[in-house]
Amino acid sequence: xxxxxxxxxxxxxxxxxxxxxxxxxxxxxxxxxxxxxxxxxxxxxxxxxxxxxxxxxxxxxxxxxxxxxxxxxxxxxxxxxxxxxxxxxxxxxxxxxxxxxxxxxxxxxxxxxxxxxxxxxxxxxxxxxxxxxxxxxxxxxxxxxxxxxxxxxxxxxxxxxxxxxxxxxxxxxxxxxxxxxxxxxxxxxxxxxxxxxxxxxxxxxxxxxxxxxxxxxxxxxxxxxxxxxxxxxxxxxxxxxxxxxxxxxxxxxxxxxxxxxxxxxxxxxxxxxxxxxxxxxxxxxxxxxxxxxxxxxxxxxxxxxxxxxxxxxxxxxxxxxxxxxxxxxxxxxxxxxxxxxxxxxxxxxxxxxxxxxxxxxxxxxxxxxxxxxxxxxxxxx
Numbered sequence: 001x002x003x004x005x006x007x008x009x010x011x012x013x014x015x016x017x018x019x020x021x022x023x024x025x026x027x028x029x030x031x032x033x034x035x036x037x038x039x040x041x042x043x044x045x046x047x048x049x050x051x052x053x054x055x056x057x058x059x060x061x062x063x064x065x066x067x068x069x070x071x072x073x074x075x076x077x078x079x080x081x082x083x084x085x086x087x088x089x090x091x092x093x094x095x096x097x098x099x100x101x102x103x104x105x106x107x108x109x110x111x112x113x114x115x116x117x118x119x120x121x122x123x124x125x126x127x128x129x130x131x132x133x134x135x136x137x138x139x140x141x142x143x144x145x146x147x148x149x150x151x152x153x154x155x156x157x158x159x160x161x162x163x164x165x166x167x168x169x170x171x172x173x174x175x176x177x178x179x180x181x182x183x184x185x186x187x188x189x190x191x192x193x194x195x196x197x198x199x200x201x202x203x204x205x206x207x208x209x210x211x212x213x214x215x216x217x218x219x220x221x222x223x224x225x226x227x228x229x230x231x232x233x234x235x236x237x238x239x240x241x242x243x244x245x246x247x248x249x250x251x252x253x254x255x256x257x258x259x260x261x262x263x264x265x266x267x268x269x270x271x272x273x274x275x276x277x278x279x280x281x282x283x284x285x286x287x288x289x290x291x292x293x294x295x296x297x298x299x300x301x302x303x304x305x306x307x308x309x310x311x312x313x314x315x316x317x318x319x320x321x322x323x324x325x326x327x328x329x330x331x332x333x334x335x336x337x338x339x340x341x342x343x344x345x346x347x348x349x350x351x352x353x354x355x356x357x358x359x360x361x362x363x364x365x366x367x368x369x370x371x372x373x374x375x376x377x378x379x380x381x
Contacts, residue, residue, distance in 0.1 A: 009035060009043040016040075016056050017049070017252055019259060020295030029062045037078050041085075048132050049249050051089045054082050055130045090129065092181050097123050099180045100136055104218045106155055107140075112148050114138035115208045116218040117190065118233065121226055124218050125211055128256060132249075135183045137171070138218070141205060145172055145188035152184055170195075190229060191237040194365055198279045199225075199232050224268035227257045231286050232279070244315045244325055246289050255290035263300065270301050277343045277355055278334035278362055284308040285333070289315075303342075307333050327363045335359050 012035055015021065015028055032040055044050040057063050068080035076084065100116070100123055107114055116124045119133025140148045149172045157175035160183075170189040190201040208219035221229060234250040258266065273283040288308040290296035298304045311329045318325075333339065335356050345351040 009040060012040055013044055013047070013049065013053065014248070014293060016053055016060070016062065017248075018293075018295040019255065019297075021056075021060055023059070024061045028060075029064070032062060033064070037081070041081075047249055048134070049252065050085060051130045051132045052249075052252055054086050054089075057082065089132065093123060093129070095179070095181055096133070096136065099177075099184075100124070100218060103136075103138070103152055103155065103184065105216075106151050107138075107148055108216065110147065110151055112140055112144050112151065113210075114140050114148065114186075114218050115205060116220055117187065117204075118230065120218070121220045124220050131253070133182070135174070135185055137185045137187055139187040139190055139201065139204065142188040142201075145186055148186045149173075149175070152186065157184060191233050192365075194362075195232050195237050197362060198236065198276055199229055204229065222268075223257065223261055223265045224272055227254060227261075227269055228272055228279075228283070230254060230257075231282060235282050235286070244318045246286065246315070248293075251286065251290055252294060254286055255294045255296040258287075258290070258302070259296060266299060267301050270303075271344070274342060274344045276362075277336075277340045277346070278330070278359060280339055280343055281308070281330060281333035281336075284339075285311055285330075288312040305338070307336060307339075327360075331359060331363070334362075 012028075012031055016032070021028070041050055041053065044053040063079050063082060066077045066079055068083045069077050070080055071077070100120065104114060115138065117137040117139050119131050120136045120138065122128055122131035123133070123136065138148070152175050155177070157177045157180070159173045160176055170192050171185040171187040175184040175186075188201075189196060190199060190204045204221060204225065207222060207225055209222060210217055210219050212218075220226070230250060231254055234247055238247070258269070261269070270280075270283070273279045284303055284305055285308050287296075287298060287302050288304055289312045291298050291304060292309075292312060311333055314325065314329060337352075340346045340352045340355055343355070
């Protein structure tokens with residue numbers, strides 16, 4: 001396991017990524033030079049934020065004004081190193097696009113239409129081009145998942161080793177091929193079972209749109225559902241509440257997407273989140289975090305309630321040695337009288353009583369009772 005990076009590298013990275021940061025900030029550029037570009041890029045690599053850091057550095061003109069050169073001893077100037085990293089990043093994305101197109105074409109020939117989730121959406125649409133992803137997540141109807149898996153296996157993809165028996169997981173076994181820089185996950189649900197109560201897979205599939213000409217490509221989610229799925233995936237699916245953390249990469253992607261939304265898109269986001277008080281509380285926590293840490297402007301109709309600010313502040317005070325506050329702050333935020341009134345249906349006293357009664361159950365991991373069948377990979381050609 002890598003050692004925990006010095007706090008100054010994390011602070012430096014956040015300072016570079018802030019959306020309200022000034023161009024040509026010489027004080028920040030000097031801090032980067034003092035810390036070392038290699039160290040900062042290495043830390044960003046660990047967090048899978050190197051491509052984001054490069055775009056921020058170039059946009060804010062933080063790199064030293066030297067030509068992009070490879071020196072006789074093989075060393076590169078920082079501008080050349082950044083340029084090369086960006087070229088490599090785009091090349092990797094281009095290969096993933098080729099692999100995705102091949103898989104989608106094969107699936108569509110069998111009348112299976114996949115929905116590209118999370119980072120896969122940026123591969124389909126081409127934006128944002130700084131989005132780094134390790135794998136392609138393709139959601140299909142549950143009844144089609146095994147058939148979709150077999151179609152991808154027929155393209156030469158293989159599990160890494162013997163497929164392990166698992167309970168009914170939200171995706172099937174990860175599939176790899178030598179010319180794919182990452183892996184493929186065929187999803188039968190949009191996330192772990194505890195996510196379904198907030199954002200059902202059936203809703204995602206029903207709302208999906210095809211941005212390709214002639215409706216021949218992978219489907220994607222509309223902006224507001226894409227953003228909401230991202231935060232629910234990380235916060236609920238990855239159990240961020242248990243550890244009182246928000247992943248910086250996920251927070252940056254959330255903030256960037258919200259900034260790109262118009263007022264109508266933000267309204268759709270807020271209204272969909274308001275279907276459940278806990279979902280509304282999570283959205284407002286992430287809004288508070290993105291505003292404070294990354295300088296994201298909070299535009300109407302998004303809210304920045306005082307309890308969300310306090311909740312985020314308590315997370316910032318947490319240390320590895322301090323015990324996690326657990327579900328307490330989130331449960332209090334989700335059951336606050338003010339938030340339940342703002343939630344859809346909150347004008348009903350009976351609805352508010354139901355939410356208060358059942359809210360603790362939303363933190364319980366749903367049991368997985370039915371095992372999937374063990375399936376051996378197809379023999380090598």
